[in-house]
Amino acid sequence: xxxxxxxxxxxxxxxxxxxxxxxxxxxxxxxxxxxxxxxxxxxxxxxxxxxxxxxxxxxxxxxxxxxxxxxxxxxxxxxxxxxxxxxxxxxxxxxxxxxxxxxx
Amino acid sequence: xxxxxxxxxxxxxxxxxxxxxxxxxxxxxxxxxxxxxxxxxxxxxxxxxxxxxxxxxxxxxxxxxxxxxxxxxxxxxxxxxxxxxxxxxxxxxxxxxxxxxxxxxxxxxxxxxxxxxxxxxxxxxxxxxxxxxxxxxxxxxxxxxxxxxxxxxxxxxxxxxx
Numbered sequence: 001x002x003x004x005x006x007x008x009x010x011x012x013x014x015x016x017x018x019x020x021x022x023x024x025x026x027x028x029x030x031x032x033x034x035x036x037x038x039x040x041x042x043x044x045x046x047x048x049x050x051x052x053x054x055x056x057x058x059x060x061x062x063x064x065x066x067x068x069x070x071x072x073x074x075x076x077x078x079x080x081x082x083x084x085x086x087x088x089x090x091x092x093x094x095x096x097x098x099x100x101x102x103x104x
Numbered sequence: 105x106x107x108x109x110x111x112x113x114x115x116x117x118x119x120x121x122x123x124x125x126x127x128x129x130x131x132x133x134x135x136x137x138x139x140x141x142x143x144x145x146x147x148x149x150x151x152x153x154x155x156x157x158x159x160x161x162x163x164x165x166x167x168x169x170x171x172x173x174x175x176x177x178x179x180x181x182x183x184x185x186x187x188x189x190x191x192x193x194x195x196x197x198x199x200x201x202x203x204x205x206x207x208x209x210x211x212x213x214x215x216x217x218x219x220x221x222x223x224x225x226x227x228x229x230x231x232x233x234x235x236x237x238x239x240x241x242x243x244x245x246x247x248x249x250x251x252x253x254x255x256x257x258x259x260x261x262x263x264x265x266x
Binding site for chain 2: 007009010016017020021030033037042046049057062063065072076
């Protein structure tokens with residue numbers, strides 16, 4: 001339930017952002033920056049959780065468990081990084097196409 | 105007007121990154137506490153992980169077992185790396201999770217079942233000497249009456265279900 005509410009709020013903010021910006025190139029640029037920021041924050045949170053688990057559990061070697069969880073954050077972070085890169089490439093391509101059109 | 109629009113967009117971007125990070129963390133937590141993932145985590149735990157801390161130093165459990173069995177470090181290493189004993193550990197851990205998390209009462213192993221599991225695992229491993237096998241089996245007999253109660257009294261619960 002909490003998940004659905006969160007995703008709903010995120011979707012609403014994305015729609016508001018698109019309406020507010022109202023510029024295709026700027027939207028792509030902002031989404032690229034957003035994806036990069038999100039990937040770094042996910043890496044950071046994952047690393048933080050790994051440190052917390054490793055420090056809280058002392059009676060067994062918890063590295064295998066914390067690495068298992070950290071790898072999930074790494075995977076999601078990388079997906080966001082790739083999305084950010086794709087948006088960045090798309091933005092650069094559109095800028096080149098736009099400049100070529102203007103020069104003609 | 106443009107300045108206020110810029111501020112609103114900046115606030116929305118920060119809010120979006122913040123909420124998305126929470127959503128990702130939430131989805132990972134939900135994923136990890138799902139039953140399949142618990143069993144997957146249990147399957148990566150080896151005897152060595154139970155006997156060492158995060159720096160790789162042996163913990164008190166290691167020295168307790170070593171002293172009780174009266175064995176050398178090499179013999180203790182042999183037991184910790186035994187594939188048969190590690191397989192048995194997985195069976196026992198899966199049984200504990202199934203009993204405590206899934207409330208599957210049938211998955212609880214009796215004292216005799218646990219004892220037989222230890223004996224068969226030790227006997228099946230050709231790398232373990234007969235002397236060491238005897239030590240493990242003899243010591244298992246001493247604790248066999250309490251082992252099931254001890255294992256299934258371990259506090260195991262899902263996050264958020266305490």
